[in-house]
Amino acid sequence: MQLQQASTADRPRSGGATRWAAPRDAAPPPQGGLDLIEQFGTRRLARRGQEFYAAGDPAQFCYRIVSGCVRTVGLDEDGRRQVAEFLLPGDLFGFDSLDTHHLSAEALTDTVVVCYPRRAVDALAEQHPGLARRLRDLTLRNLRRAHEKMFLLGRKSAGERVAAFLLEMAERTAPGAEGTHIALPMTRADMADHLGLTIETVSRTMAQLCREGAIASCKSGIEIRDREALANFCAGGTRH
Amino acid sequence: MQLQQASTADRPRSGGATRWAAPRDAAPPPQGGLDLIEQFGTRRLARRGQEFYAAGDPAQFCYRIVSGCVRTVGLDEDGRRQVAEFLLPGDLFGFDSLDTHHLSAEALTDTVVVCYPRRAVDALAEQHPGLARRLRDLTLRNLRRAHEKMFLLGRKSAGERVAAFLLEMAERTAPGAEGTHIALPMTRADMADHLGLTIETVSRTMAQLCREGAIASCKSGIEIRDREALANFCAGGTRH
DNA sequence: CGCTAAGTTGACTGTTCTCAAACTTGGTGG
DNA sequence: CCACCAAGTTTGAGAACAGTCAACTTAGCG
Structure with a gap:
């Protein structure tokens, strides 16, 4: 290899x-x-x-x-x-x-x-x-x-980790743009191993973000629908 | 301050x-x-x-x-x-x-x-x-x-984190020595915020390590009793 | 068109967190 | 010297978040 x-x-x-x-x-x-x-x-x-x-x-x-x-x-x-x-x-x-x-x-x-x-x-x-x-x-x-990243891994919930990750990727590939397609060339396993989660949790969390209208999933990527909602999710979406 | x-x-x-x-x-x-x-x-x-x-x-x-x-x-x-x-x-x-x-x-x-x-x-x-x-x-x-540390926070259990931390402190203060007193000048809250845990979990885990004879607790510090057992605990003590 | 790898979803389990109370410890002042 | 207080620590019971196991769906590729 x-x-x-x-x-x-x-x-x-x-x-x-x-x-x-x-x-x-x-x-x-x-x-x-x-x-x-x-x-x-x-x-x-x-x-x-x-x-x-x-x-x-x-x-x-x-x-x-x-x-x-x-x-x-x-x-x-x-x-x-x-x-x-x-x-x-x-x-x-x-x-x-x-x-x-x-x-x-x-x-x-x-x-x-x-x-x-x-x-x-x-x-x-x-x-x-x-x-x-x-x-x-x-x-x-x-x-x-x-x-x-240490802070993310040590102190943030699954929802916050996934949301933060998606925002980071969005910021890096298309700064400031809303509604654009963000490519996610990595597998769920890669994301999970990056965020200290399992593939199932990553999958479930992204499904939830879709349901709530924060993102939409396209093939091998996502679209940011509501940056506000995502950022919100970052800072305690699941926690009360 | x-x-x-x-x-x-x-x-x-x-x-x-x-x-x-x-x-x-x-x-x-x-x-x-x-x-x-x-x-x-x-x-x-x-x-x-x-x-x-x-x-x-x-x-x-x-x-x-x-x-x-x-x-x-x-x-x-x-x-x-x-x-x-x-x-x-x-x-x-x-x-x-x-x-x-x-x-x-x-x-x-x-x-x-x-x-x-x-x-x-x-x-x-x-x-x-x-x-x-x-x-x-x-x-x-x-x-x-x-x-x-990212690996520790993302992928290790509470037991592994605490054991790894104690071994690291031991190595830094008294390299290679067994049975020596290791000072822990930080509070449980500091350790918890370092390891991505809560003070209760840190306390419970250290109590368990004591019960198993890996360490003994002295005032504001510990003594490494069984380095082997601790190192073992590091690599999957709680996990099956 | 079937094979394989990746992703989703569900039910259940378990580790860790939360809340709460009791217990040390160390410092301060009567 | 001792009582008291505050900060820190330990322990318990219950809840919750994320993990595990398993079935199923989808996508990519020969």
Whole structure:
């Protein structure tokens, strides 16, 4: 399942754009100090289900998503799973590692990434304090998000978790828009393992949100019908 | 409740060592690139309950604990609380912030810290790539710990959470030692808000661990009686 | 067109929460 | 020194939320 470098490699500006590089879902290259690393980026395609790296692997590469969706996953000896994050076009991953990755990263859909050798990134950071700063800020933002997620997992009800998740996905894919279609490329099992619930509870909760008119379910996604109601649900919809 | 700078400030090497600077619980200054910032450190005493900073405050200082114990806390509008971490001598905090702190930090006991101005730390990091690297690694380790905690909160039972917490505290205060006294300077409420449980559940679970002989409770702490049993409890003690 | 994986729904169980009361503990002042 | 008080902790009984098990439906794919 490991990503094949040779077979899917693709020069950064090579003319042969595949359908994965279609402009409508392509994420722009990063701004700020991070554009320095762009010269070392290599474009790659990962098929649905392919693994970018496994937990414990040496951290050789970091990635930026151009199109598609990726999940980072932790697994314990009992087979219990925790999906740390879902990553969308524009998101970076694999930067948040020391010598080895402690989570695995897998493509949820066919995904195009730009891939940077860590060695080059680290060397560049040595010379450019601005880049080093950006990398630290990136990690700090991830840490902040992790703390918010800890709060979600430790202190929120099933309803609040699902509603918060849907709002987050909506915000990330179509900021501010109401009534638009939100793609949910992950399975119920992925959502459950992300939210600390079971697939049945996720399914039931989404059914309830439909019944109450907050969302409508389309195929492989939802539509936000009543953002207000969803946000409300976030802060104690089930609790009295 | 905000920490008073003037009244508690204390020059780094001033002779007037208070009882808080007693050598037996004093943590050594940091090694690696981090010792560079030591020249800017100022020693301070925070009384039990005092706040180093609140969520939303501009991030002006970062801290290293010399003795005592600190908690970082997130609070939401409903009054629900999440204790992100407990910090012990040698631990650093306040480094994991962007412009503002997103958690508050409070002293659990009378605590001596060394306090570094962020402005100086950042400026130093600009000039010393090694320090910048160390700061990023520090944040990365925090992120890794946050991910482990997410797993704990999302996927483990009450028994596993409490057992894991006690083992973690044991490991941090007396690595490898069995039968030693482990201080627990936090209240049951703090533990509950850290583990995503209620005080009653924490209390009941600890009572059960006592009954089973894994631990014994001393005043304001516990003694690990059977590390094996505790570790066992960690990985599915209540589950079949 | 049937196979498999994913999703839904229902009935039931159980862990954890809630509410309430009794019980420690530590500090304060008479 | 002891009584008192407040804060924290323990324990119990019952309720509720989410989990488990199982049947069924739907969707995707050869």
